[in-house]
Amino acid sequence: MQSLSKVWLFCALLLVSSLASANNLTIEITRGSDQALPIGVVPFAGSDGMPEDVAQIVQDDLERSGYFDPLARSDMFEQPSQSNDVQFGTWRSLDVRYLVVGRAEQTEGGFELQFELMDISGQRRMVGETVTVRGNDLRGAAHYISDQIFEEITDIRGAFSTKIAYVTAQGVADNMQFGLYVADADGRRSEQVLTSDQPIMSPAWSPDGGKLAYVSFESGRPAIYIQNVATGQRVQATSFEGINGAPTWSPDGRRIAMSLSKDGQPEIYIMDIGSRSLERITNNNSIDTEPAWAPDGQRLLFTSDRSGGPQLYQYSLSGGEAERLTFTGNYNARGRYSPDGEQIFLIHRSSRGYQVARQDLSGDRLVVLSESTRDESPSVAPNGTMVIFATQQGGNGVLSAVSADGRSSFRLPSAQGDVRDPAWSPFLN
Amino acid sequence: MQLKPLARSLAAALSIVVIAGCSSTGGTQDGDSYGSQDGSTTGSSTSGTGTGSQYGSSTGSGSGASQQADSRIPEVRTIYFDYDRDTIKNEYESVVMAHARYLRANPNAQVVLHGHTDERGTREYNMALGERRANAVARFLNIQGVSSSQMSVVSYGEERPAVNGQGESAYAQNRRVVFNY
Numbered sequence: 355m356q357s358l359s360k361v362w363l364f365c366a367l368l369l370v371s372s373l374a375s376a377n378n379l380t381i382e383i384t385r386g387s388d389q390a391l392p393i394g395v396v397p398f399a400g401s402d403g404m405p406e407d408v409a410q411i412v413q414d415d416l417e418r419s420g421y422f423d424p425l426a427r428s429d430m431f432e433q434p435s436q437s438n439d440v441q442f443g444t445w446r447s448l449d450v451r452y453l454v455v456g457r458a459e460q461t462e463g464g465f466e467l468q469f470e471l472m473d474i475s476g477q478r479r480m481v482g483e484t485v486t487v488r489g490n491d492l493r494g495a496a497h498y499i500s501d502q503i504f505e506e507i508t509d510i511r512g513a514f515s516t517k518i519a520y521v522t523a524q525g526v527a528d529n530m531q532f533g534l535y536v537a538d539a540d541g542r543r544s545e546q547v548l549t550s551d552q553p554i555m556s557p558a559w560s561p562d563g564g565k566l567a568y569v570s571f572e573s574g575r576p577a578i579y580i581q582n583v584a585t586g587q588r589v590q591a592t593s594f595e596g597i598n599g600a601p602t603w604s605p606d607g608r609r610i611a612m613s614l615s616k617d618g619q620p621e622i623y624i625m626d627i628g629s630r631s632l633e634r635i636t637n638n639n640s641i642d643t644e645p646a647w648a649p650d651g652q653r654l655l656f657t658s659d660r661s662g663g664p665q666l667y668q669y670s671l672s673g674g675e676a677e678r679l680t681f682t683g684n685y686n687a688r689g690r691y692s693p694d695g696e697q698i699f700l701i702h703r704s705s706r707g708y709q710v711a712r713q714d715l716s717g718d719r720l721v722v723l724s725e726s727t728r729d730e731s732p733s734v735a736p737n738g739t740m741v742i743f744a745t746q747q748g749g750n751g752v753l754s755a756v757s758a759d760g761r762s763s764f765r766l767p768s769a770q771g772d773v774r775d776p777a778w779s780p781f782l783n
Numbered sequence: 784m785q786l787k788p789l790a791r792s793l794a795a796a797l798s799i800v801v802i803a804g805c806s807s808t809g810g811t812q813d814g815d816s817y818g819s820q821d822g823s824t825t826g827s828s829t830s831g832t833g834t835g836s837q838y839g840s841s842t843g844s845g846s847g848a849s850q851q852a853d854s855r856i857p858e859v860r861t862i863y864f865d866y867d868r869d870t871i872k873n874e875y876e877s878v879v880m881a882h883a884r885y886l887r888a889n890p891n892a893q894v895v896l897h898g899h900t901d902e903r904g905t906r907e908y909n910m911a912l913g914e915r916r917a918n919a920v921a922r923f924l925n926i927q928g929v930s931s932s933q934m935s936v937v938s939y940g941e942e943r944p945a946v947n948g949q950g951e952s953a954y955a956q957n958r959r960v961v962f963n964y
Contacts, residue, residue, distance in 0.1 A: 527945050553942035555906060575937050576910075597914055597938060600907040613907060620911045641911040657908055664908055688905040701905050708904060728949075730905055749948065775906065 379541030379753060379766035379773065381418060385725070387761035390423035391507065393452040394445060397427065398467065399435035401458040404492065408458060408467060411496035412503070415514045415540065418755075419504060419739060420762025425450055437470045437479045445474045452480075454503060464488045469499050471506055481506045493543060513737040514539055517779040519547070519557040519566055520744075520753060524771035531771075534568060536583060539735075539778070541753075541766040547581065555775060558602050558610075563782045567591065567601040567610055578612060580627070591625065600644050605651045611635075613643035622656050622669075635669060636676070644688045649695045655679070657687040666700055668715075680713065682720040688731060692758065693738040699758075701729055701743075710743050710756055723760035733778045734758075744774040853888035857881040860962040861945075862920070863955060866901070867912070869919040879920060882962055883927035890930065895963040896920050898938040899945070901954035906940060913938035920960045 395413040416422035425448060434440045435457045445453050456469035470482035481502060487495045494515065501512030518541070522533040532554040537544035548554060552571035559566060560580075567580050576598045581588035592598045596615030603610055608627055613620045622635040622642045636642040640660040647654060654669045658676070664687040667676040680686035685703030692699065695715075702711035702720060707727025713720045728746040735742070742755040747765065751772030756763040766773075860882075862875035871879060886892055898917030900909040917936040925931060944957045 523942075526947050527943055530943060553939060555910075555940075555942065571939070571942075596936070597910055599910050613911070615911070615914055620914070641908065641915070643907045643911050644905065657905070659908075664904075685904065687908050703904075728903070746949070 379537065379544070379768050381414065381541060382765045382767065383417060383762075384754070384765050385761070385763040386417075386423060387420045387757065387759075389761065390421060391452065392425060392450050393422045393454065394425040394430060394448070394450045395454045396430060396433050396435070396456070398456040398458045398469075399433075404458060404460070404465070405490060406492035406496065408492055408496045408499070409454070409456065411493060411540075412454060412469075412500045415497060415500035415512075416503065418540065418764050419514075420757040421504070421508055421739070436468075437472060437482070440472055442472075442474055442477045445472075450474050452503075452507060454499075456499075461486075464490070465492060465495070467492075467495055467499065469502075471503050493538065497538065497540075510739060511737045511781070513735045513739065513778075513781070516736060516782055517563070518733075518742060518753075519559065519777040519779070520773055521554050521557065521775040522768070522771055522773050523553075523751070534566070536566075547583065547586075556600055557775060557777045559777055559779045560603050561605055561607045561780055563779050566777075567603065569599055569601070578610070580610075591627070591630070596620075597643075602646055604647050605649055611645035611647060611654055613645065622654065646690050648691050649693055653695075655689045655691060655698060657689065666698065679715070679718070680720065681718050682713075686711075686720075690732055690734050690741075692734055693736060697758075699723075699732045699734055699741050701732065710741055712741075712758065712760070721760065723756045723758075724754070724763070726754060729754075731775050733776050735778050736781045740778075742776045742778050744776060853884045855885070856892075856964050857885055857962075860964075861959050864916055864958040864960070866954070866958065869912070869915040871919060871923055879923050880927065883924050883929050886924065886929040886933050887927070890933065892933060892964060894924075894934055896934060896936045897943075897961040897963055898936065898940075899943060899957055899959050899961070900941050901957040902941045902944065902949075903954070904941075906942070910938050910940035910942075913940045916958075916960050 393416060395409050397409045401408055413424045417424050429448060432444055434455050436455060440453060451474055453472040453474055454469060456467060459466045465487040467485040467487060471480045473480050483502060485495050485498060497514040500514040504512035516539045517536050518539055519536050524531045530551060532550050533546055534548040534554050534557060535544045536547055550570060550572050555569040557566050557568040565580055565582055567578060569576050570579055577593040578591045578598045578601050579588050580591050594614050594616040597613060597620050600613045601610050610625050610627060612623055612625060614623050619639060620641050620643045621637060622645050624633045624635060638660055640658055642656055642658045644657040645654050652671050656667055657664050658667050663684040665678055666680045666686050666689040667678050669676040683703055687701050689698045689700040697715060698713050700711055701708050702722060704722055708729050709722045709727060710724040710729050710732050711720050711722045726745040730744045732741045732743040738758055740755045740757055742753060744751055745754045747767060751774045753766040753773050753776050859878045862878050886894060896917040898913035900913045914936060917938055921934050921936055924934060946953050946956050
């Protein structure tokens with residue numbers, strides 16, 4: 355209990371410090387989609403002096419998704435706060451297709467937010483809700499509102515209330531500091547999960563979003579740990595000789611696929627978390643690593659250099675030979691399935707460099723999505739609309755994201771050293 | 784349990800210091816900086832006086848002088864690799880040979896071979912490439928008669944670069960295997 359309260363105190367301190375300064379990642383939109391829907395998000399009435407500008411958070415969420423092109427506040431002649439006050443003609447003249455209005459009110463235990471979404475061309479109210487906020491969690495409430503608006507308009511579940519885990523690194527050679535963090539999907543409210551002077555790698559979320567598996571070298575060698583994000587409690591899952599790497603959870607949360615080199619070359623294994631028993635999946639003289647579990651739980655995608663260079667292969671857990679999926683170029687690695695299991699996202703070496711690419715499983719055509727050329731570690735949003743990845747900007751590692759169709763992208767630069775190895779959480783509510 | 788061999792080699796190193804004054808091998812390689820590959824190759828060939836004739840032969844310790852050299856840990860402890868390769872380049876064979884002689888002469892000595900890559904490519908795949916490099920050195924040492932029980936391998940992949948920065952000169956300094964005693 356005491357250690358738990360220490361953890362909370364620690365988190366509270368971290369929150370305070372991140373509010374004060376710079377642990378947060380800040381968003382820069384790098385490419386907007388030409389098909390983005392024009393939307394107005396009117397500042398919420400009564401929100402002056404509140405700790406967060408809810409409408410601004412909603413507007414930023416919608417813009418970042420690439421699906422929306424928000425109207426600048428300075429272009430709003432009027433600022434209605436409820437549907438009855440909306441003059442449709444005014445907003446039509448501004449070429450706005452959708453409008454979000456709302457009110458905020460401080461209550462005894464927190465805040466109450468009311469929002470309404472209007473279809474301007476259809477001249478109707480689409481949806482509205484009163485959101486009760488306990489304590490100070492206005493950001494959480496804003497992301498919830500963004501989720502409702504996004505789903506109402508696009509029919510796709512919003513992923514604004516999700517988290518990202520990522521690794522930071524500073525220094526060089528034997529004098530380095532590594533950190534594992536969890537932040538909101540917009541990079542804000544980052545919290546430290548672990549720090550070490552030894553490498554931390556490959557964080558992976560459990561399907562319920564409660565745990566992270568990751569690789570830590572804290573014992574002087576790589577080992578896989580499983581940590582409860584809320585309590586900080588953790589266990590060492592593996593510490594075999596050689597590489598203990600690339601953990602990923604099965605969709606049922608009971609098994610972890612990983613790469614182990616205890617028998618010589620790195621091979622794919624599946625560990626049953628309860629019994630710790632291991633099943634060996636690959637067996638050959640080449641590198642087999644970076645497994646990913648298909649959403650149906652029946653297939654594994656992994657990187658192998660059995661053909662001479664790294665390419666992606668798919669293995670069916672019901673048996674048979676692994677099937678090679680990628681044939682474009684001589685470097686395709688670190689694949690991840692889309693949530694519907696029909697596409698894969700990967701790192702492809704093109705003539706320009708290492709880039710995020712997409713390939714349909716029904717064909718072998720590969721499409722490069724990113725414009726950066728030092729990309730690594732793609733991780734797909736749980737609704738499949740965006741892929742977050744690590745890249746370089748001005749000599750520093752930064753996180754970047756690109757929409758699954760490649761039309762829009764944004765960057766989350768950090769003030770503190772290199773940021774890398776992002777992992778997008780599953781839906782958390 | 785590591786203390787014993789460590790103490791031994793410390794004692795050995797101390798006793799060497801006394802003799803080193805008259806030995807041509809001593810001292811010259813101190814302050815070896817990354818990238819000064821010429822320096823390191825000449826340095827190591829000094830410590831391996833007569834290696835040319837010993838290549839391929841399994842007996843490494845012929846003269847009294849080389850026995851003295853073999854009682855201290857070779858000073859050049861990093862070798863570098865070409866992009867995407869795990870072949871030990873000719874210019875570094877003498878370095879690895881010097882470590883082989885040292886490990887043979889000191890059966891209680893333990894070395895951990897740290898394999899590293901440059902930052903290009905994916906992290907876990909690079910982890911595997913770093914291990915491949917370290918394993919290549921371990922195999923070479925093994926062929927030279929070093930017992931497997933004296934060696935272990937840890938790959939750091941691209942996680943611990945020797946230098947930060949992009950470009951071939953940084954990359955070349957990061958693709959390496961380091962001998963850690």
